[in-house]
Amino acid sequence: MGRVNDEVEALLQEYADLIAISGGDAFKVRAYEKAARSIGGSPLDVAELDAKGLKEIPNVGASIAEKVLDYLRTGRVPAAVPAGVRELTRIPGLGPKRAMLLHERLGVATVDQLLDAIHAERLRDLRGFGEKSEENILAGISMMQKAGSRILIGAATEIAERLTGELSSVPGVVRCAHAGSLRRMRETIGDIDVLVASERPGPVMEALVALPYTAEVLAHGSKKTSIRTTKGLQVDLRVLPPASWGAGMQYFTGSKAHNVRTRELAVRRGLKLSEYGLFDAESGERRAGATEEEVYAALGLPWIAPPLREDRGEIAAGLRGELPELVAEGDLRGDLHTHTDLTDGLAPLEEMVEAAAARGYAYYAVTDHAPNLYMQRMTDEKILAQRERVRSLDRTHRGMRLLHGTELNIGPDGELDWPDEFLAGFDLCVASVHSHFGLDRRAQTRRLVRACENPYVQVIGHPTTRRIGRRAGIEADFDEVFRACARTGTALEINAHPERLDLCDEDVLRAKRFGVRFAVDSDAHSPTHLPYVRYGVGVAQRGWLTRDDVVNAWPLTRLRRFLRP
DNA sequence: GCCGTTTTCGGCCCGACTGTTTTCAGTCG
Known part of the structure; x- marks a missing residue:
């Protein structure tokens, strides 16, 4: 599933892990990891490359090319x-070395067995534990289990789009789309709900069961079929008559809480709402x-955009005619946080541009x-040389203006990498936390507020630093940070990387009340990451944001005014 | 294993943090 590049990336990561657990050369491990990342982020399709083509991908040499071809x-x-x-x-904080030790010495092979071993205090006898x-591993496990079996929105979207694409071409299918939490743009997805409008359910049900990545059929009827994919993801397919399409989409998009509200509304109007339609409660006559x-x-009600359907006041706002006009992906006029291979990006400046x-x-x-x-x-020299390249590229580029910025590191006391005089030379500065995650709440709050107060910082990058299912965000008084952002005119990033989505929707909702502006950025490390902004826009929509709230939906002149210190 | 304005060998992504050590290994960004 997904691109062949993803499979090869996993393969090379596997090589890296193997060398790591067997205590091999750390540089070799890194070489495989670098090659894995390069292939994962390469716009080229490795399935179509020969050895020569493969070796043109950075960090891929003869040996790795041979293994990939094989x-x-x-x-x-x-x-x-x-x-x-x-x-x-997979447990955060447990790396290959210690995982191997646990496996070899205690025979532990699953998370459950590890939990048992910890509770039996068997770890304490091991050198290095x-x-x-024990505490840290337990915390890591609980972090992992909170994410549960849900998958990230990026992976779910790829699968859902492939699925709906394939099912759409089945004879008799009038419409086909995904619904559920994925349509509402939630950050993680439990299972994928696919809806089909058709008078003949048979062929499309059969098509789903026959897909190459269908591993198990959980239910197979005339109205509903459920399967599990080879990767363990459940897909529910519902087929409805075309006359019920809208009601079905409404019903299966949810959320449950939103549907409870809409059904209450129906009852009060003497109507009955189900996935088949909206009917008069007495006569049974179809109304919609x-x-x-x-x-x-x-x-x-006006039509309510799926990301709003969380029972967070959207019904009342709709009845009053006060639903926000949500920012859309097409409204974004630029990206304000991206990388190149000058640091840890995978592609040269020219390719990203x-x-x-x-x-x-x-x-x-x-x-x-x-x-x-x-x-x-x-170094100063490297970033200044890059600025020259950006400036000259900007002169030759029609239609798109290039801004030269940097992603600064917010130190433990809120200090930044360069003095103000140097920062003044950038068109914009994103400032992010990359270290000292363990400071106490007051210290974290202070460092973020101090970063906001620097006049040259216009965006706070991935403000909480959380990584979904991997790491909780830092502890800080974010209301205080939001207040500082509003006061200093500093935008908060909605980092659109599907592993981050930081800020999250609830923080966005809260921050907006403080009058904060936002930047929806990809944080791209390769050209293939630029489209991630769609997930960030999903978060923005779930946070009720309009075009006016998002600085990179503004025209350049307005953005430039915002960026001025 | 990859790479080269130090080019076919000898470097390579460095430093902090943590918990376990009594001088360091593992993990992370």
Whole structure:
């Protein structure tokens, strides 16, 4: 599922993990990891490349090209990390070395077995483990389990679009779309709901069951079929007559709480709402059902965008005619947080700019990492040389203005990488937390507020630093931060990377009440990441944001005024 | 294993943090 590049990325990561757990050369591990990332982020389709083509991908040499070709030819994976060790390394804070030790010495191969071992205090006897390790591992496991079996919106979207694309072409299918939490743009998705309008359910049900990535059929009837994919994701397919399409979409999009409200509204009007339509409660006469618009209209409501359907006041706002006109992906005129291979990006400046121009942006900011993220080895000379390249590229580029920026590191006391005089030379500065995640609430709040107060900082990047299912965000008094943003005219980022989505929808809702502006950014490290903004826009919509709230939906002149210190 | 304005060998993404050590290994960004 997904691109072949993703499979190859996983293959090379597997090689890296193997070398890591067997205590091999750390540089070799890194070489495989770098090649894995490069292939994952490459716009080229590796399935179509020969050895020469493969070696043109950065960090891919003769040896790795050979292994990739071998995999593509035979599908074989030469050796595998023991499944148990792999599972254990998914626990945040537990790396390959210690996972291997647990596996070998205690025979632990699953998270449950590890929990048992911890409770039996068997870990303490192992060299390198103590009471604190136990605590940390338990915390890591609980973090992982909170995400549960839900998958990230990025992966779910890819699968859903492929699925609806394939089912749409089945004979008799009038319409086909996904509904559920994915349509509401929730950050994680439990299962995928697909709706089909058709008078003949048979063929499309059969088509779903016959898909190559269908691993298991959970239910198979004339109205509903449920399958589990090879990757363990459940897909529910419902087939409805075309006259019920709108009611079905409304019903299966949810949320449950939103549907309870709409049904209450129906009852008060002497109506009955189900997935088949909106009917008169007494006569049973159909009042609406073919489109969502007519269903909502019959309830006295304008159409409500799916991301709003969370019972957060959207019904009342709709009845008053005060629903926000939500920002849409097409409203974005630029991206204000992106990287190149000058730091940890995968593609050169020119390629990133080309890809941005192809998206039709009016402006595009290049914001590579600043020196205090030591591993990126940024220097004054390097960033200034990049600025020259950006300026000259800007002169030759028609239609899209390039902005030269940087992603600064907010130190533990709120200090930044460069003095103000140097920062003044950038068109914009994003400032983000990349270290000292463990400071107490007061210290975290203070450092963020101080970053906001720097006149050269216009955007706070991924404000909480959370990574979904991997790491909780930092503890801070975010109301205080929102207040500081509003006061200083600093935008908060909605980082659109599907593993981050930071701020999250609820924080966006709250921040907006303080009068904060937002920037929906991809944080792209490769051209293939630029489209991630769609997920950030989903968060913005769930946070009730309009075009006016999002600074990179503004025309360049207005944005420039905002960026001025 | 990759790479080269230090080019076919000898570097490579460095430093902080944590918990376990008594001088360091593992993990992370």
